[in-house]
Each structure stands twice: as structure tokens, then as C-alpha cells.
Amino acid sequence: MLALIWINFKRDKGRKTLTLLSLLIAFVLFGVLMALRQALTFNGTGVAAARILVTLNRAGHGKSLPVAYAGRIGRIPGVVVVSYDTGTLGAYQEPNNSFLFLATAGREMLEVQPFLRIPAAQQRAWFQDRSGAIVTPKLLQKFGWKLGERVPVMTQLPQKDGDTTWYVTIDGVVDDPTSHAALGFEKMFVHYSYFDQARAMGAGTVGSISERVAHAYDVGKVSEAIDALFINAAPQTHTIPVNAVFRTFYGQIGNISLIIGAVATAVFFSMLLIVGAIMLYSARERFPEFAVLRVLGFRTAVIGGIVLGEALFTCLAGGVLGLMLAWVVVHQFVDSLNQVLSTMALTRGVWLVSLGLMALLGVLVSVLPMMQLRRLSPRDALGGA
């Protein structure tokens, strides 16, 4: 029966080529859109993020907090470890080569965010190097840095001697899943102690304090306790789960994601109508042949299986070719896209969803011809009275 499906698939090459091309183009578009959508919705922190809180200045998330708050927060029951950081944009050699330059609590940062992965030897080297830095892999690759290399980082923040260029030693490479996310930029982490001592202004302050709590179900209680602790202080704090930070960001891009989803859905339904019409037309043309098959003893279900098999084969062939082309497009151009879009990828999830849609498309476009087949009588092959 597969042979029959294959032979029928090859008939009417002109129409079949056009159908496959339509499917190919649709799935290129679909694949790229889905890759874009996943880039906009992936944060990569997994379940660990459910136990992380971020404390910010209630007066405004761009404003700083005293680093001394961290010690007080650490004494609140349920808080396991506290970290803090303050950041600015850094650049290497020219302003366009920008990345996040983050001064952090070092050891505590890695404990609060267990999804950050760094080889143990490099971690030890960084902890022992006061002016050391660890960077995300793409940054190392992009600038061709070597471990142990001393590199200049241009910033807007002056040191006490007025110089805005900071010199750090690359001690390690840290895999940060959030830097693969739409939200993430490539990052360089330096020690807060080094940064804070050297900077000309803002000493003793941090941009945010992050806490890891013992249990995910405690985050509400602990965040209330933190904010209560500073209710009479200046500045007051606003503590939220780190997932909410992501959600806030995604809220801004949520509409884009929705639009992408809508366009992808429109692509799918357009394809459904186009391929459905072609399949129906093609099947109708062959009804006399199907009638002959019925006379020869083929059951309606078997003939329906041939129609379905051909539709599935067509949709899968065009769709898979389209997705492969989408993969080439995404991988070929992703490096030239801006940092947010550089996380675009045809993930296994996108492939699985697309394959599912191809199969669904194949089934749906077969429904009408199959319904008409049920009304087909083998007598139609003979005619007369």
C-alpha cells in the first residue's frame, strides 16, 4: 500500500511541486516565527528561579539600595543566602561591543543562582583574584579572550582617579542560561568589593539584592518580611520573586509574542485551506479510479488510507523541507541579529510542534475527500443500467 501511496505522490508533478513549495514556504515562515517566539519567552532558569527573590528600591527600580541591607536580610528566617549586584554597560575596544558589566557578591551570587555553571578550578581562581572577572561563553568567543588575559573594559563609571576604563583578568567562563534568553545580554561578572572600593561615586550601594529562600512556598512570606523590615527606613524596599521580574519583562513583549502566535496560526490555516482545496480537487479527479479500486475489492477505509497517506506524506515532505530551510535561515542570520534575537533557535519543542501540525494538516485536508469517498459506490465505475 505504501508503494501505491508513493506512486500517487509522484503523479502530477507540476501540481505536487507547487503544493510542496507552498508548504515549504509556509513552514519556513512558521519555523522562523516559532524560533523568534521561543527566543522571546525562554528564560532558562528552570525551577531554581522559584526560590529566588529580588529586592529593589521601592522608589524606582533604577535607584540603588544600601549594601548594608543585605546583611539584615540574611538574618530573616527562611533566607538561605543573600547576594547583591550593581551593574552598568561595559564595552570592549569600541562602544558597539557592549555587554553587562556586573559587580556582584561573587561566591554568594553563585549560591543564590545555582543555574550559573562554572568549572570548579575557574571558580576558585576567580574567588582568589580580587580584580578577576568571569564572562559568558559568547563574550569570550566574540572578543577572542583567553583565560588569564587582562582586558580593558570601557564604562561610564569613573574610578577614583577619573579613569572610566576598568582592567580585569578573565578567570573563568560562566554558563548563564538567562543570557541565552531574550532578556539576557552577555555578561561580565566582577567582584563587588573591588568595584565598590575603586569607584568614584555611589560607594556602599547596590542595584538589587537577591535572596535564595529555603522553600518555594515561603517566597511570599519572606518577601513580606523583607519589605516589612525596611518599612520605616529610607529607602524602602520592594521584594518580588525573580520570576516576576521575567514576567514584567515578558509582559512588555507579550503582545509581540501574541502577534507572532497569531501570524503563525494564520499561516497554518491558510495552508490548511490551500492544501485542502488542492487535495480535494486532486481526489475528485481520481474518483473514477477509486471506484475501480472499490470494484476490485478495496474497502473504502483502505482507499481513505491511501488518500490520508498521500496527504500526510505531502505535508510532512513540504513541512520538513521548510523547517530545514528555516533552520538554515535562523543559524545563518542569527549572528547578525541584535542580542535579543540572537537567542533564536529551532528547539526540539519547535520541531515537535511543527511535526504535529504537519500531521494535523495532513489529517484535516483528508477529511473532506474521505467523507466524499464514503458516498462513492463501486457501481460508479460501470455506469449504465
Next chain:
Amino acid sequence: MAPVAVGRSDTVVSLKGVTKLYERGAETLQVLKRLDLEVVRGDFLALMGPSGSGKTTLMNLLGGLDRPTSGEVMVDGQDIGRLSDGALSAWRARHVGFVFQLYHLLPVLTAEQNVALPLMLSRLGAGERRKRARAALTLVGLEERAEHKPAELSGGQEQRVGIARAIVTDPTLLLCDEPTGDLDRKTGDEILELLQLLNSEHGKTIIVVTHDPHAAAKAQRTLFMNKGVLAQEPEA
């Protein structure tokens, strides 16, 4: 009415009191009227009659393509009027070979693939199906055209492929609907001689529907159909 038969035993086809009605709007057409018929194994029967006389309806009943409104259609001891649609399809595949006026070959398949088509419903492997299809093509004298598609064959050759397809499953009954109706006289004669050969040498039971007295003359006997009734002689 007494059954129209040749009086021998080993009956393959037995029709008893078969009536077929068709509803056409408010009108009811009685296409077959309490028909009786017996055909024995190895018979070669020609069925003649004017258009609309009920020949094709009778063929449909004999081939399990339709069911009688009343009466009994027995083929090789099986009352096929009582079979479900699915069972009737399976029965057709095993017991009946059809030859059509317009051949009805699948244009995308080669001659061999067309002949092997009914064997797809059997449990035979691809190699065995191919072997049997080749044997059937050899029997109709077309083994050298096995790889050709219908568009590359003459009308007579197409009909030979159609006959090979009809006999490849070694059916109980061969039903031919105007098998020479679309062919010139010479080619038509060749096809009729092939049917005669299948009947005489291979013992095939054949029923041919035809308008052509010349074609009917090749059969062992001829029955005449008129207004849904069978007769030994044409209506004057």
C-alpha cells in the same frame, strides 16, 4: 418463470426471484423482474439486450456491487446479498474478475503494477505478487509490455492488461462489461478469442454483456434481456 439454465450440475451462479427496484424521485423503476438464472462452472454466457434493459444492473448483482431488492443471488454457494459491505468487498476481491469496456487501468501504474493491484489485498509478498502478475501478462501475450504505462499501450493491449488484472486472482467468475465496445473489429476479435481461450483452456466461467451479436456469437450461449426479464430468444 423457470430458471434459464443449461441443465448441468456444479452451479456457480444461481439467481432466484431477483427483483431490483430503483427510486427515482417519486417514481419507482423496476429494473429486474423476478429473475431466475443458473450458470454452471466453465460456462461462457453472453448477455444481450438494448440499453436500459437491466444488463448492467444484473452484472452489478452478480459481481457483488449491488444488492437485490428481493430474491436470492448465490455465487459459488454463497448468498452474497446478505454480506456486509466490508465482507462483500473481500468476497469480490477473491471471487470476481471484472473486465470493463473502457479498461479502467490506473494511468500512473505500469501494466504489471495494474495487474498486481488486486493481489495487494491478499497476503502475498511483493515478489510473489510480481511473479503472478507476470504470469497473467504472459497468458494474455503482453509480458514484453509489462513495464509500460497505459498511455503507451494500444486499446487492445490495454484491454489485455485489463483481462490479466481480472484473472490474476484466479477468480470464480469473470464478468465482462462490453469488453470489445471500444475496440475495432479485428482487435475486438482478438480479445474475444482470448476470452474463449480462458474459457476453454483454463475453465474460466465468463459472463459477457454486449450489444454486439458478433461478440455474443463467440460465447457458448446467449441470453437476451428486455425490460428486466431474461429470455432464450430476442424479443421480436
